[in-house]
Amino acid sequence: MRILHTMLRVGNLERSLAFYTEVLGMRLLRRHDYPEGRFTLAFVGYGAEADNAVIELTHNWDTPSYELGNAFGHIALEVADAYAACAEIKQRGGKVVREAGPMKHGKTVIAFVEDPDGYKVELIQK
Structure with a gap:
């Protein structure tokens, strides 16, 4: 599977x-x-x-928007450099909702962006 x-x-x-x-x-x-x-x-x-x-x-076609609810978390993408990825996403018109930096209680560098419908996409630095 x-x-x-x-x-x-x-x-x-x-x-x-x-x-x-x-x-x-x-x-x-x-x-x-x-x-x-x-x-x-x-x-x-x-x-x-x-x-x-x-x-x-x-x-x-007949539904212009949805309520996201509180069960869905996010999609995660691996990136080489979360800081650079955030800068590039902002330059392309994307919305960064959590700037790149170490995760809470950890060392992994992460960031979050939001798609046009409000879904969160996590960027995880490799």
Whole structure:
């Protein structure tokens, strides 16, 4: 068994695709509209789905936004330099909600950014 993808419901697919591809540097791997169901699925990631876990962005055409609730935590990405990654993300228009620095009670350098729908993405320095 292996993890295939994590699904996030998004209110504005184009805005979310711009964030994940232009701000976080992922690639759009595939996208398909389902007119009868009034939804679109778009898969983004850093490598082919055959070899990597990816993110499925689900856009229900008639739902402009969602309540995130308090059960979901975050997606984590490994980065070479969390400080540089934050600077680059800000330069690309991304929102850093926790600047890079050592985690509480530890030494690992982390940061958090937020996608257009409010989902948190943790950056963990390698």
